[in-house]
Amino acid sequence: MTPVLSPGLSSTSSLTSPTLSRAASSVQTLAELIVSASSTSLVEVPAQVVREEGLRHAKLKLDARHYKKPSFRLQLLEVLRKLHVRGWSTAQIPPDDIVIQKVSGALTNAVFFVSCPTVPGTRTLLLRVYGPSSGSLISRPKELHILHILSSKYKIGPRVYGTFDNGRIEEYFDSTTLTSADIRDPQISRWVGARMAELHSVDIAAVYGAQSFPQNEKNGGFEIAANVESWLPPAQAVLNMPNVPEELVHEFDLPRFKEEWNRFLTWVLKRPQTFGTRRVFAHNDAQYGNLLRLKDDSEGVDEHRQIIVVDFEYAAPNPAAYDIGNHFHEWSANYHCPTPHLLDPARYPTLEERRNFYASYIRHAATISEDPVLEEQDMHDLMDQLDKDVLVWGAASHAGWAIWGIVQARDDVEAGVTEPEFDYFGYAKGRMASFRKDLQGLGI
Structure with missing residues (x-):
């Protein structure tokens, strides 16, 4: 986000x-x-x-x-x-x-x-x-x-x-930034799905070189796994600062989180390889503020191309389902409300809304790869499998942003800010709780 x-x-x-x-x-x-x-x-x-x-x-x-x-x-x-x-x-x-x-x-x-x-x-x-x-x-x-x-x-x-x-x-x-309401519009959601399929078709080797981001048993070559591992020490350093409340340190319990994350990663990397778990060039931050809509529609251009994706600071190889799951969690966010740090689970896309996105994503992915048109039953089966993968990898999104939020809180902690403009600790608490809830739901 x-x-x-x-x-x-x-x-x-x-x-x-x-x-x-x-x-x-x-x-x-x-x-x-x-x-x-x-x-x-x-x-x-x-x-x-x-x-x-x-x-x-x-x-x-x-x-x-x-x-x-x-x-x-x-x-x-x-x-x-x-x-x-x-x-x-x-x-x-x-x-x-x-x-x-x-x-x-x-x-x-x-x-x-x-x-x-x-x-x-x-x-x-x-x-x-x-x-x-x-x-x-x-x-x-x-x-x-x-x-x-x-x-x-x-x-x-x-x-x-x-x-x-x-x-x-x-x-x-010359464009406008999408809003939290815009990404819920069925047509705009289909356009975003098409754009994400295009991004996921980018050759990783063309961006990073053939030897970059090697796949290995420990992290699958996925950036989210490497990031969580790298962020844990600085996150713990923030929680070790003397003015961080003890109850907050206890609530995050990073040693426990590390065990939970390792269990999740071991489990998720052993799952069967599917269309949704393929390793792609992912945006990793497809929230509405990073999606623009051109004001002037160009004639002869596919309508989904009026959506412009920006902010690639977070881009890196990850499972396709991770990128989609992260986008769906952003449906739960509203960064222009009195509590911008809180996600509202009730705003997470419904199955119908998710399938609307999947249909566009799959069709455009097939077109890009020049695959034959899918039969209706094949499309339904592929959407069902993709949805399972998205719900699983959505847990990784919660985990990564939880640790990120703790690191982000450092400046406010050092400055003794008691009413920050954005409550990073509050944000991290919500994402951590959601990660642990997902683990329970997955039986991990």
Whole structure:
């Protein structure tokens, strides 16, 4: 899920009001959240210079704190010229005519929309300036590489126009972010299912290389397993801090959780391999704030492609059923209510709603793989099996976000915040309770 109060709008590109994002001010990626399993503290370090083969780079830095100053506009124009951004690099643009709208600002990112209404041909851009601590919290090279491969090879997500020493310039989509109500709409849900099928068709080796994310008996080559293992030490370090209430430490009981997780992982990896458990390139955070709908429908384009998926910081290999199950749990969330940290199980999609999603997902997956059209009975059988896998792997979603929430609470604990903007401990408690309830239901 992605909640901070990063007044952030998912990652990318819709000119809408600020939204609550689970990718908090201190952490914004799943795959590289923790630098090493032995880490017990997160140290602020200067942002690294990140480049990607095939992308232009400008050897300049921007200070996001000064975005309202004329000097910032001049530096930004120089970056755009060096990157040869279409419309911006050749036109004579008065710096005073540039409109810079701040979308979010946190330790991880400062995000801006950049436009110049007075000069025809200048497209609105998304400017991302990396925060000083982001290099210690996420893998910028990996994130940039994923974005570039997905946009250039698969036409998924925003195009990256180029990089500079502490940030990058991205494509802007004239769109609106989906709401908690939108993802429940049957048609929109089918579109999301189709888009997820397309994402799951991405060749893992094309993104990471043939030797990346090797499969092994311990974790199946699944990122969620590797992440939980890596996050447990830093999560325990947070709970060991002197101002964390003892009853909270007891409720989480991380030694017990570790045993429970290992039992679950051993059991789930021994299940038969199915369509739903195949290892795919997964988004892993398909919550409504990371799904955009284009405002201007393009003629001749498949209607489901008006849904744009953004925020790939969490993307990594996982079971298809994990990604779908995680999305369904996000149906239970409302990050724009008085208690954004609480999931409402009553909002979890019904069997009819899940099958509506599955039908679209399966049909598009079959089309992409050029499989013959499924018979009606085969479709029903495949949906039944997929639903079983989704309910099983949904437990892993609860487990991962529970430990993530504990790690995320660190900043508030260190600062002695008693009424945080987003209650990460409360969020983690809910996900932990749901994980343990699922284990009981599965008989594990």
